[in-house]
Amino acid sequence: QQQVKQSPQSLIVQKGGISIINCAYENTAFDYFPWYQQFPGKGPALLIAIRPDVSEKKEGRFTISFNKSAKQFSLHIMDSQPGDSATYFCAASKAGNQFYFGTGTSLTVIP
């Protein structure tokens, strides 16, 4: 069973637009929700993360919105740039144990 479901699989956005990627999880015991960014030929890198005691976290142009009751969280990239073109993975974990990853979203930002 897929513990974390991610959508869309791919996304094309114009430069300056907003990119939105959504994830849903099953296990209510999860207490840490990171997003990873992966460029071709590189390993995923931690982008931003949130814990369930807050509903939103913002770091620069990147914002996580978290809805505990719906068991959903999303990544918003404001003012998207061509350099943001990458694959994005959401994940969830409980108390530092194994991370469960979404299937990834390939983002392309068109100049």
Next chain:
Amino acid sequence: GAGVSQSPSNKVTEKGKDVELRCDPISGHTALYWYRQSLGQGLEFLIYFQGNSAPDKSGLPSDRFSAERTGGSVSTLTIQRTQQEDSAVYLCASSFANYGYTFGSGTRLTVV
């Protein structure tokens, strides 16, 4: 070290040969994870170490796959009698407590 180091970065091997992939985690990181990523696919969990013990081996695809970790540091993932379907990027990550993974750049394995 400053980051998670994996070696080799690329490995081409003949079908049926054994391969060893190495991961040097960040110093002090107690947890170490191996994942597999096939072309254009997500991250498939293989195995997790806490210290030198592996509480979760549930993701190993077959008994041809094994892993060990020594001294709470370096880990080796061994694939015996490699098959073409083993071709993928093998990623290692380490973490301390619950502060998120740091991934290495991976080993790209090609079985010909």
